[in-house]
Amino acid sequence: MSRSPRPAFCLLLLLGLWHSAFSDRLRAQEPSVSVNLVGKRIGIGEQAVLLIKVANAQAEGFPETVAADGLKVEFRGSNTTRKFVNGVFSLEIDFYYQITGEREGTLTVPPIPFTLNGKATATATQSIEVFKRKPGDLAIDASKPYFARLECGAAEIYEGQTLPIALTVYSRSNIHQINPPDVQISDNGQVHAFSREVEQKTIEVDGYTFITAGIKSQVTALRPGEMTLGPGNIVATILESSDPFGMGSRSLFTQTVPRKMSTNSLSIVVKPLPTEGRPASFRMGSVGNFDLGLEVSPRELQAGDPLSIELTLSGEGSLESIEAPVFMPANKEDWRIFDPKKTIEPGEEGKPGRAVFTQVIIPKKPVAELPPFEFGFFDPQTATYGVRRTEPVPLKISQDSALAGSAQSAGTVAGSEYVSNRPVDLSPLAKPKAQFADILHISTLPLILRTPPEPLLAAKTFWLAQIPPALLFFGLAGWGTLRLLRERSSRRPKAAAPESYRSLRHKVDVPETRARRVPFLQAVLACLTQLRHQAVHQKSSAESLAAIDQLSARAQQTLYGPEAQSHPNQPLSEAEIAGWIRELDQLASALPR
Amino acid sequence: MPFSLCNRLILAGLAAFLFAGFAPVSLSAQEPAVLFITANTAYENGDYATAEANYRQIAEQYRNVSPDVFYNLGNSLFRLGRPGEAMLWYQRVLVLQPDHPEVQQNLKFLRSQIAFLEFEATGLDSWWLRFTANQLGGMGFAALWIALICLVTMVVIRSWRTWRPVFLLAAVCFLVIAGFFLWGFRARMTRLAVENRAIVTAPDVSALTSPLADAKTVIELPPGSELRMVEDRGPWVRVEIPGNIRGWLRAESLQRIWPLPPPASQSSAS
Numbered sequence: 063m064s065r066s067p068r069p070a071f072c073l074l075l076l077l078g079l080w081h082s083a084f085s086d087r088l089r090a091q092e093p094s095v096s097v098n099l100v101g102k103r104i105g106i107g108e109q110a111v112l113l114i115k116v117a118n119a120q121a122e123g124f125p126e127t128v129a130a131d132g133l134k135v136e137f138r139g140s141n142t143t144r145k146f147v148n149g150v151f152s153l154e155i156d157f158y159y160q161i162t163g164e165r166e167g168t169l170t171v172p173p174i175p176f177t178l179n180g181k182a183t184a185t186a187t188q189s190i191e192v193f194k195r196k197p198g199d200l201a202i203d204a205s206k207p208y209f210a211r212l213e214c215g216a217a218e219i220y221e222g223q224t225l226p227i228a229l230t231v232y233s234r235s236n237i238h239q240i241n242p243p244d245v246q247i248s249d250n251g252q253v254h255a256f257s258r259e260v261e262q263k264t265i266e267v268d269g270y271t272f273i274t275a276g277i278k279s280q281v282t283a284l285r286p287g288e289m290t291l292g293p294g295n296i297v298a299t300i301l302e303s304s305d306p307f308g309m310g311s312r313s314l315f316t317q318t319v320p321r322k323m324s325t326n327s328l329s330i331v332v333k334p335l336p337t338e339g340r341p342a343s344f345r346m347g348s349v350g351n352f353d354l355g356l357e358v359s360p361r362e363l364q365a366g367d368p369l370s371i372e373l374t375l376s377g378e379g380s381l382e383s384i385e386a387p388v389f390m391p392a393n394k395e396d397w398r399i400f401d402p403k404k405t406i407e408p409g410e411e412g413k414p415g416r417a418v419f420t421q422v423i424i425p426k427k428p429v430a431e432l433p434p435f436e437f438g439f440f441d442p443q444t445a446t447y448g449v450r451r452t453e454p455v456p457l458k459i460s461q462d463s464a465l466a467g468s469a470q471s472a473g474t475v476a477g478s479e480y481v482s483n484r485p486v487d488l489s490p491l492a493k494p495k496a497q498f499a500d501i502l503h504i505s506t507l508p509l510i511l512r513t514p515p516e517p518l519l520a521a522k523t524f525w526l527a528q529i530p531p532a533l534l535f536f537g538l539a540g541w542g543t544l545r546l547l548r549e550r551s552s553r554r555p556k557a558a559a560p561e562s563y564r565s566l567r568h569k570v571d572v573p574e575t576r577a578r579r580v581p582f583l584q585a586v587l588a589c590l591t592q593l594r595h596q597a598v599h600q601k602s603s604a605e606s607l608a609a610i611d612q613l614s615a616r617a618q619q620t621l622y623g624p625e626a627q628s629h630p631n632q633p634l635s636e637a638e639i640a641g642w643i644r645e646l647d648q649l650a651s652a653l654p655r
Numbered sequence: 656m657p658f659s660l661c662n663r664l665i666l667a668g669l670a671a672f673l674f675a676g677f678a679p680v681s682l683s684a685q686e687p688a689v690l691f692i693t694a695n696t697a698y699e700n701g702d703y704a705t706a707e708a709n710y711r712q713i714a715e716q717y718r719n720v721s722p723d724v725f726y727n728l729g730n731s732l733f734r735l736g737r738p739g740e741a742m743l744w745y746q747r748v749l750v751l752q753p754d755h756p757e758v759q760q761n762l763k764f765l766r767s768q769i770a771f772l773e774f775e776a777t778g779l780d781s782w783w784l785r786f787t788a789n790q791l792g793g794m795g796f797a798a799l800w801i802a803l804i805c806l807v808t809m810v811v812i813r814s815w816r817t818w819r820p821v822f823l824l825a826a827v828c829f830l831v832i833a834g835f836f837l838w839g840f841r842a843r844m845t846r847l848a849v850e851n852r853a854i855v856t857a858p859d860v861s862a863l864t865s866p867l868a869d870a871k872t873v874i875e876l877p878p879g880s881e882l883r884m885v886e887d888r889g890p891w892v893r894v895e896i897p898g899n900i901r902g903w904l905r906a907e908s909l910q911r912i913w914p915l916p917p918p919a920s921q922s923s924a925s
Contacts, residue, residue, distance in 0.1 A: 368770050398770075400875060403900075424770050501761045504698050504727040509691040511719035514915070515751065518792040518840070527793075531800035535807055542811030 093119030095178060097185045099171065104163045105195040108205065111138075112159040112171060114185055116178065117152065123177040124157055130172050132165040132192065163192030204268035208233040208300055210323040212245065212292045214281065218331045220442045221286050222349035224380035229256065229294055229325060230276040236301040237262070237275040238318045245294035245325075250285040250332060254382070282380050283332040292327035335440050339447045343388040344438030350379015351441045354387060354450035358432055362458040369423045369457075373402070373435055376416035381406050386419040387437035387450070398424035428459040563592045563650065570643060579634055583621040586642050589650075590614045596653055606652055613645055687713045691724065698731060707731035714744075715916065722752045729761070738769050739856035739878025746881075746912045750849050753785050771855070771879035772897040779839070780847060788843035795836030802829035853894065853909040855880040860909075862902025866891035873902035882909060 094117045101110030112135070114124075128135040138158040145152045161171060168191050173184035203209040214227040229243050240260060247253050256279040263274045275298065283289055299318045335349070355374035363369065373387050386402040402421035409415035423432075432455040440447050518524050566589045575581045594610045596602075620626060634642075694709030710728035714720070729744035742765060748758045765771070776784050783791060802825075808815065809822035843849075855876045863870040866888060874896060876882075885901065886893035892906050 364767055366767060366770060401872065403874075422770075499764075501730055501733055501764055502757045504695060504730050505723040505757065506695050507723060509688045509713075509721060509723065511687060511717065511721050514718070514720045515787065515789055517844075518789045521789070524789075524793070524796075528796065528800075531797075531804060535800065535804050538804070538807045538811050542807065545811075 093117065093179060095119070095121070095183070095185075097188070099161075099188045099190065101161075102189070103191045103193065104161075105193055106163050106166060108163060110161045110163075110190060112161055112174075112185075112188065114157040114159070114174070114176075116155045116157070118154075119179050121155060121157070121176055121178050123175070123182075125174065128159070128172060128174055130161075130170065132163070132167060132169045133171060133190070134162040134164055135171060135174075136160050136162075161190065163190070166192055166194050168192075203232070204270050204272075207235075208298070208321055208323065210243075210294070210296050210298070210325045212294050212325040212328055214291065214328055214330065216330070218333060219283050220333050220349055220440065220445075221283055221335050222347050222380075222383065222440070223442045224254075224280045224282045224350065224383070225330070226278060227253075227281050227291065228276050228278050229296060230274050231296060231298045231323065232267070232272040232274050233298065233300050233321075234270060234272060235303070237273055237298055238301050239299040240275050240277065241297045241299075243277070243294045243296035243325075245279075245292060246290075247281065247292075248288070248290040250283065250287050251289040251291065251330075252282045252284060253291070254280040254282070280380070281330075282383060283330070286332050286334040289330045289332050290327060291330060292325050294325040295322065296325070297322050336445070336447075340440075341436070341438035341447055341449045343390070343436035343449065344440070344447060345385040345388075347380065347383030347385065348437070348439040349383075349442055350377060350439060351443065351448070352377035352379060352384070352437065352439055352450060354435070354437050354452060356435060356452040356455070358455045358457075361455070362460075363425075364460045365425055365427050367424065369425065369432065371402075371419075371421040371423055371432075371435075373419040373421070373452075374416055375419070375437065376414060378414060379439070381415055381417040384417060384439075386421065387435040387452075389421075389423065389433065390436050391433040396426055396429055398426060400424075425457070425459050428461050429457065431456045563589060563596065566592050567646070567650070570646070576639055577633055579626065579629075579632060580621065582634060582639065582642075583617055586646060587614065587617050587621065589646055590617065593646075593649055593653065600654055602653055606649070609652070610649055613649060617642070687717055687719075694727065694731075698727065698734075703731045703734040707735060720751060720915070722748045722755055725751070726755065726758055729758070733761075733765075737856075737878075738765060739854060739858070740910075741765070742771065742879030743854040743856055743910050743912065746852075746854055747915070750787065750913050753787060765879060769877050769879050771877045771881070773881045774883070774897045780842065783839035783842055783847065786839070786843075788840055788848075791836050791843055792840040795833050795840050798829045798833035798836060802826045802833060805829065849913045850911070851884050852913075853882045853884050853892075853911045855882065855904075855908060856910050857905075857908035860904060862894065862896055862900070862904055864902065866893075866903045870903065874898075874900055876904070884911070 096115045096117075098113045098115070099110060100113060101108075104110050114121075124137055126137045136159065138160045140158065141156045143154045143156075145154070157176075159174065163169070168189060171188040171190060173187055175182065175184045177183070203211070208231070210229060210231045212227065212229050214225055216225055219225050227245075229245065231237055231240055242256055245253050256277045259277070261276045261278075263276070265272055265274055281289075281291060297320050299320050301316050302319050303316055352375045355376075357372040357374075359370050360367075375381070375384060375387070386404065389397070389399060391397050400422040402419040405418045405420070407416050407418060434454055435452045437450045438447060439450070566585065569575060570582065570585045570589060575585050590610055590613055594607065594614070597607050597610060690709045690713050694706045694713070697703075697709065698706035707728060710724055710731055713724045714728055725744045725748040729741040729748065732738075732744065733741035742762075745758045745762055745765075748755050752758075766773075786794075805822045805826035809819050809826070815822070855878050858878050860876045860878070860880075862873040862876055864873055876896065881897060882904070883895040884892055885895050887906075890906050891903050892909065893901065893903055894909070895901050
């Protein structure tokens with residue numbers, strides 16, 4: 063038997079297919095060459111790519127570098143693609159040249175010579191525009207897959223002024239998370255904490271689509287001079303595509319990768335504040351434009367009682383650096399002034415916050431009104447100083463100590479509230495006046511000493527006092543429970559007692575029983591059974607038991623014997639009945655009661 | 656006959672319970688009484704230093720206490736120009752007797768003279784501060800027992816069946832009262848505990864931001880200001896100041912309201 067030629071045939075067929083697919087001999091496809099310049103307008107130092115695509119032909123002899131005026135042209139390699147479409151193989155080879163702009167102007171990429179299927183040829187001339195980018199141009203970084211930028215709104219600010227800044231992360235893929243940045247600043251400035259809110263956008267930069275994530279903050283200039291802001295370092299977690307299996311399916315798999323970025327630096331000129339027109343109430347750091355509000359309580363008090371003052375500053379500017387408005391009394395000796403306490407209340411989304419200063423001021427003597435508070439500030443928009451001043455607040459301060467009860471201490475200020483811009487009712491409070499101007503006299507009652515109070519739960523008397531009610535409660539509860547249990551047991555149904563001999567004997571005398579043989583004898587047998595139980599229970603003599611058994615046997619013989627079977631309905635004679643009853647009674651009377 | 660012997664005994668037990676345990680234990684001692692009279696005489700003669708020494712001897716040397724001694728001592732200290740210490744002893748009177756009328760009146764006067772800081776008691780706290788913790792606890796437990804006894808009586812004694820709605824209403828009312836007083840008792844034992852409170856007794860005291868002599872001032876504390884002690888670090892005490900402020904004070908500038916310092920003999924021995 064000869065071997066089958068099939069495996070050898072298949073192998074030959076596959077070799078033929080392989081040879082035809084990957085041999086340089088191509089069939090049924092025309093050779094072609096195309097040249098494409100990617101990036102026809104680049105900045106100095108930036109790169110463009112010249113792509114030479116050769117299809118269905120053998121190309122070789124590309125030079126490594128090409129001389130060009132103002133350009134640097136370098137060969138960067140090739141990429142071969144084989145295709146099998148409709149049973150026809152095709153071959154494409156891409157050759158790459160990197161072109162770097164070296165000077166400004168409209169420049170020319172010269173023809174690049176090479177051989178195509180053994181024949182010398184060259185690419186066509188290409189034109190490219192090279193320009194000089196302005197400093198800070200965002201597109202400088204646009205060639206990178208991700209980068210970060212630091213931006214601020216002005217290049218010049220005043221000493222003490224606060225300037226908003228923004229740090230933005232640009233990424234070509236989604237940004238998953240950004241960490242708080244670390245932004246360097248020269249010693250004449252201060253960077254505030256960055257906000258936690260991240261603003262995301264999608265923008266196009268120099269032909270590339272970027273996803274941006276921006277966070278905002280502020281910077282305050284502390285001293286005149288040049289203030290350098292940045293660079294800032296930030297770590298952003300970026301969602302990147304990956305192919306863990308090497309199968310060319312990158313779009314299916316993504317992973318978050320932390321990327322560290324450094325921002326650009328900014329130079330800001332800090333100008334000194336003008337000295338002309340500076341108000342006396344101006345304090346360093348009060349740069350911006352603020353509004354001043356005042357609340358005072360109570361408005362009716364006694365000399366020596368505390369006044370609770372709440373001053374509110376709101377507007378544009380650094381709330382952190384401002385100081386409290388200045389109290390401007392005509393005579394400071396009339397007042398006892400405590401240090402103000404500052405609280406910053408952050409504003410809602412997009413709105414400025416406010417600084418609240420709470421202060422306690424005690425009038426030492428009766429005065430008619432609370433003198434104004436003054437707040438001086440420098441407005442950088444108009445480059446002038448401004449002053450905000452509260453209106454004097456009318457007060458009713460009494461020398462008499464009679465109203466002391468209505469006044470509260472500094473920590474517990476209460477009573478009607480006065481707002482400086484609001485009309486108020488100044489009528490006096492209708493309160494009874496207690497007349498006293500000194501402490502009361504000592505107690506001269508006989509001295510009664512008692513033990514110092516000890517904690518209730520540790521006092522013996524407390525626990526002793528719990529005994530009577532506990533006894534009463536538990537006694538009542540126990541008594542009720544016992545009574546309930548007793549009542550339940552009395553209500554329980556008793557087990558049925560066995561029928562007594564007396565009742566059984568009574569059934570024997572019933573006329574309906576006596577009239578028929580079977581019921582009469584059954585009643586007699588029941589009486590005998592009961593008598594035997596009694597005899598056994600009472601441990602009667604053997605003779606008695608024997609007599610009962612003998613009479614029982616006779617009764618059964620009479621009841622179930624052949625005569626009874628033949629005449630079941632024949633009644634017993636009266637003499638027979640009397641005899642059975644007599645014998646039954648004799649046996650019963652023989653047993654002890 | 657409306658009540659049987661058993662019922663009379665129950666009522667008698669209830670009444671005995673209600674009035675048991677609330678009578679103060681009265682003691683008399685000859686020597687303190689003599690000192691007290693001597694001190695009163697010195698006070699009325701304007702010798703406040705002698706009066707203060709005698710009152711202080713009674714207050715600090717003997718184990719038993721008297722609101723009147725504390726009150727008179729507070730008066731003597733005020734006359735001697737020590738309002739912070741006067742305030743301290745007035746507050747100690749209020750520990751023993753929260754409704755002491757003379758002390759309440761003197762406190763009003765002190766408020767008008769010194770701008771000391773006080774914690775503001777609002778809502779239920781102001782009610783509970785009218786009683787001592789022991790009074791609140793005693794009344795709470797008494798009301799609880801009465802409610803329980805009303806309930807069990809309602810269930811157990813069938814001859815009083817017609818009075819059942821009354822017993823039920825009484826039980827509910829006393830349960831509510833018990834809850835109120837026991838809640839207050841718990842508050843007085845924890846949040847409002849007098850053991851945590853202290854009074855500024857030294858003049859020119861300021862609360863500082865940290866336990867350092869050169870730390871910044873948080874607020875000035877006039878003598879008599881009330882504080883709540885938060886942390887004790889030997890020479891420095893961290894306190895809560897009315898107005899929800901915290902700061903550090905030197906330990907010698909304040910005194911705890913309660914308990915009283917140990918008698919001089921005990922403290923010297925220790």
